[in-house]
Amino acid sequence: MSESQLLDFFLLRQYNIRVVVLGTVLLGIGSAAIGCFAFLRKRSLVGDAVAHAALPGVAVAFMLTGTKNPAVFLVGAAIAGWLSMVAMDAIVRRSKIREDAAIGIVLSVFFGLGILLLTRIQKSGAADQAGLDKFLFGQAASLVTADVMVFGAVSLGLVVGLALLHKEFKTISFNSDFAHSIGLPVRGLELAMTTMLVLAVVVGIQAVGVVLMAAMLITPAAAARYWTDRLTVMILLASIFGAIAGYSGALVSYLAPRMPTGPWIVTAGTLIFLISLLAAPRRGMVARGLRNRRNSRKTLEENILKTLYQLGEEQGGMFNLRTASDVARRRRIPESQALRGLGLLRRSGFVEQANNGWKLTQEGETQGRRVTRLHRLWEVYLTEQVSIAPDHVHDDAESIEHVLTPELELQLEALLNRPTSDPHQRAIPYH
C-alpha cells in the first residue's frame, strides 16, 4: 500500500472510493440514529433478530426475481424483517414464552431458513449468487452507485423522519401512558418507529452483514449515552460515531478488498464505545470512580470530625487529645480506617497530631459541630414531620448529613422552629 494510494483514499480522489465512503458513512448515520430509540426502549436485541431475519427475505427475493437489484432485496428483507417482528410479538403475547427466548427462536429459525435457501441457491449454481454472500458479513468494497443511491435515499429518509417525529418518538419511548393521555396516536407512531428500524437494518446489512447489524444500532447509541442526558444530543453524537465507524470500515475495505467489512466497522464502533465507557465526563467509569472515591473520603472525614466533636460533648474538653482507637471504638470502624481519616484531616487542617493523640482545631470543631447539627436536625425532621419512630431515624440521618446544603439547613431550621434538642434529648449545637 503506497502513500499515494492512501492519499487517494483520504482525499476521495477516485469515483469508486467516493461511492464506498459515502455509502458506509450514510449507513452508519441512519442506523445509529434510529438505534438510539431501540437502545432507549431496551430493545437492542430485537434489532439483532430483525437483522438475522432479513436473510431469508433477501434469498426469496433473489429466487423469485433472479436479479441482484438492491431495491428488490430491500423489499424482500423488509417484509421478512416485518414478519419476524410480528412473530416475536405473537409468541410473547400468546404463550408463556418470554421475550428473550422469543427473540432467540425467531432470530435463529429465520436465519436457519435463510441459510437453507442460500445454500440451495449456491448449489443450484445461479451465476449471481456471489452477490448474496456479502449479506452475511458485509462487503463495502462491492457497493456500487445504484446501491449507494438506494441506501443513501433510505438513510436520508430515516434522518428526515426522525427530525420530524423525534418529539413524538421521545414521548412514546419515555412515557407511553402520558402519550396516550395527550392523544398521540401511539400505535401508529410505534408502527412508524418499527418500520424505520426495519428499514435501517435492511440498509445496514449491506455494509456489515446480518450477523453484526445489531452492533450498528446499539453500539453508537450506547457510546453516545455516556456523554449526554439529552436525546437530541445523543442522536447527533451516535450519528457521528456511526459515521466514523462506517468510514473506518470503508478504509479497511479499500486497503483489503477481500476482507469482510462488517467486523471492522463493528470493531471501530466498539473502540469508540470503550473510550466513551471509560473517559466520558460524569457518566464514564473513570469520572464515576473518582467521584465515588471523593465522596467516600468526604464521608469518612466528616464522620471522624463528628465523632471527635461528640466525644468532646460527652467527655468534656472539646480540644483534648484523643487516640485513633477512641475514635475507632466510638464509630465502630477499624482503627486503620480511623487513622487514614485522621491523616487526611490533618492535611486539610481540621485536626492536629500531638505526641500521643489527635485534637480538633478551631475549624475542625466548627465542621464537627455542623455535621452533628445536621444529623440531629434531620432526626427531628423525620420524627416530627414524617412521623418516624425516634429509634428508626439514626441510619437515615447518617447518610443525609453529608449531602445537606446550607440552604436546606436554613429551611430545616425554619420549618422546625429552630429546635433545641433532638429526639434522643441531645442538644442541637448552633453557632
Place this chain on the structure above:
Amino acid sequence: MDLNAFWIILTGALAAGACALVGSFLVLRKMAMLGDAISHAVLPGIAIAFFLTGSRAPLPMLIGAGAIGVAASVMIEALHRNGKLQQDASIGITFTWLFAVGVILISLFAGAVDLDQDCVLYGEIAYVPLDVITTGGGISLGPRAVWVVGAVFLLNLLFVILFFRQLKIVSFDSALAASLGISTALWHYALVGMVSLTTVAAFESVGAILVVAMLIAPAATAYLLTDRLKRMLVLSVASGVLSAVGGYYLAALLDGSIAGAMAVVAGGQFALALAISSRRSGAGNPAFLSVPQLISNQHEKNL
C-alpha cells in the same frame, strides 16, 4: 439409510440433545440471549485455538472456548454492573464485538488453518463421515465428531442428573437457593461453562449461529408442552433429535444446508407447540409452577 446418512444424523442428534439439556435451563432462567451471546463469543477462542495448535484437536478448543465463553459472560456482567449499561445493550455489544474479532481472525488466518466463514455460519456436518478415527490395527471407530459431540452429550447428561436439585432450585427461586446455601453465582457460571463447551462441540456440526436454534427452540417447545421440569428436559431432547432427523431429510429434499434445515424443523415444531398450547391453556398463561415457585409466590403475597 446408508452409513454416511446414519453418521450425519447421529452427530446432529447428539449435538441437538446436548444443546437441549443446557438450553432448557437457559430458557427457564431467562438467559436465552446470554446463550446467543456465548455461542457468538466462543468464535475468537476457536480461531485462536485453531491457529495455535494448527489442528482441530478437540481438547484445547474445548478448554479455550469454554474459558472465553465464561469471560464473555463476565464482561457482560461487568459492563452491566460497573459500566452502568443496560443488560440488553451489554449483551449486544459484547457478543457482536467478540464475533467480529473472531471473523477477522479467521479471515487473517484463511489458508493457514482449515476453517472458513461458511463453517462459522452453518458448520460442516455433511463432511462428518469423512474424518474417521481408526485404531492402530486399522479398524474404523466411526467419525471423530461423533465421539466429541457424544462425549459432551454424556457430560451434559451427567451434569443435569447429578446436580438436578441445585439447578432446579437456582432456576426457580434464587432466594430459596440462597437460604439453602446454594450459590446462585456458582451455578450461573457452571451453566455458562457448560453452554460454552456445548457450543464448541456443536460448532463443527451446526456452526456458531445455528447453535442458538438448537439451544433455545427445542427447549422452548418442551416448555410449552409441559409444566414439569423432568418432562421438559426429556421432551426438549426428543424435539432436538427430531430436528436432526427431519433436518437431514429436508436438506436432502431441497439440496441445501443441513444445519439450516435443522433450525427450520426445530422452528416448525415450536410453531406447532405454540398452536397446541395456546388452544389448550388460553393466552399467556404462566402455568409453570414448581413447589419452590409456589413458596415464593406465597412469600410475595405475604409481603
